[in-house]
Amino acid sequence: MIKLKNLINEKKQLNEKKELDSKTIQAVSKMTDSNAHTHARIELAQALRNKRMEKAYRVLNELNLYFGGYGPELSKVNQKMEKVLYKELQRTFANFEEIRSAL
Helix, strand or coil: CHHHHHHHHHHHHHHCCECCCHHHHHHHHHHHHCCCHHHHHHHHHHHHCCHHHHHHHHHHHHHHHHHCCCCHHHHHHHHHHHHHHHHHHHHHECCHHHHHHHC
């Protein structure tokens, strides 16, 4: 019976949302203010510990540099990635509104 209680408590802890630290939020805000939007998203992907998302944003950044900006195709990809990023941030962090306002 004790083991079952321990398992339930562990599951509750895993399901609880954590807060993103203010240092990271401030860094993201500064990046956004200096027009480094993709770098801000890379930072957030790292905070989420989502390697695939981080890699995707790094590739998007490289393409942006190569083509000298976001064309219509890269903008579409970016929009799709934004939806996934926001959903993941909202699911993971209790202070999602604060993070969103930094973006």
